[in-house]
Amino acid sequence: MKKIGIIPNFTKDKDMNLTKKIISWIEDHGGKVLLNEVEAKKVHRQDLAYKSYKMYKESDFIIVLGGDGTLLGVARKVAWYETPILGVNLGRLGFLTEVELGDLYIALEKIFAGEYTIEKRMMLEAVVINNNVQVETFYGLNDVVISKGAFLRMIRLKTYIDDHYLDSYSADGIIISSPTGSTAYSLSAGGPIVNPKNSLLIITPISPHTLHARSVIISDKEKVCIELENEDNEGMLTIDGQQGYRLKKEDKVVVSKADFCANFIKLNNITFYDVLRKKLSEMIINKE
Structure with missing residues (x-):
């Protein structure tokens, strides 16, 4: 039955x-x-x-x-x-x-x-860390966004891939997207379109204040670590555009592939x- x-x-x-x-x-x-x-x-x-x-x-x-x-x-x-x-x-x-x-x-x-048939879709895990202590964990299907929230000024986001420094983005925020989320906010911000059957992460700055900042695609075995460098170290973490979390001083966010997938009937x-x-x-x- x-x-x-x-x-x-x-x-x-x-x-x-x-x-x-x-x-x-x-x-x-x-x-x-x-x-x-x-x-x-x-x-x-x-x-x-x-x-x-x-x-x-x-x-x-x-x-x-x-x-x-x-x-x-x-x-x-x-x-x-x-x-x-x-x-x-x-x-x-x-x-x-x-x-x-x-x-x-x-x-x-x-x-x-x-x-x-069953089509598996990669899920994202976002971990908020403060003083080397894991304080919150979120999961999303589309994307993880770190933004300036209600503030009008830009924020500065120091970004690492695993332990390797990538860039410090002066921008309105940054999007870490799954392939499923590549057609959502990431696309609006200039990110690439990716078939959701793939398993990877897309890093896309939002309205960056520099001409050289572009989307970066990384392996699903790598993690993205983001630190806020603005003076008050405040920002907003948003999951799938539906869950919000106010980032506090010295918070950093680590985004990676989750250990489980979403399964959709085809x-x-x-x-x-x-x-x-x-x-x-x-x-x-x-x-x-």
Whole structure:
């Protein structure tokens, strides 16, 4: 019996009718649904209620209803357990969602029949260190950004690859991106586009105050260490544009490949390059 977690979208499924229909379909086809306690209460199915971590761990796969932003948040929580994720798009075309809502039940039939593959996506680990003590650890799918936060002035970022000095960037900030995140903030800052099947890190300064500063691509076996050199040593650490942490005096941030990956269910023959071409075309049209 398939055990399937569902993460609804309260914004786009306010009455929860869509979630209820998916639950009914899964149960009619011999599957078991897992919801977290809040969502189970909203659909009046407390018999499906689980602690979130238990749902992530025990599900054979998890259906995520929403767009790329929703998937990013879920990936950070689920990747620990390496549980596969099926992204169902409820909005505009994204890079992470696998199926459109109208194709969901066809997709579920294929999954139940074993007609799918798993695509692994590299995750990032960001460790905040102060006086040689590890004080915080974050994980992200897209990127780790160190910026000036609310301050208008630029910051200076002393950057190392492992123990090797790379450069000190006077800039608005710096982006450490995974291949998945290469089409997000990194691209807007002038970084390269990388197929997410690769495993590497991309370092891209944000609005650098020098002409020679360019993106640098490094091995997934290397670590990036960043120290703030501005006078007050303050800045903002942001993970996937969703989690924020105020950096304090003498903090440094070490970014590397995480020990686990996010797993996404793949069902169709649409390639990354197909999505990229369509997405970039949309961007051009919107600008016009």
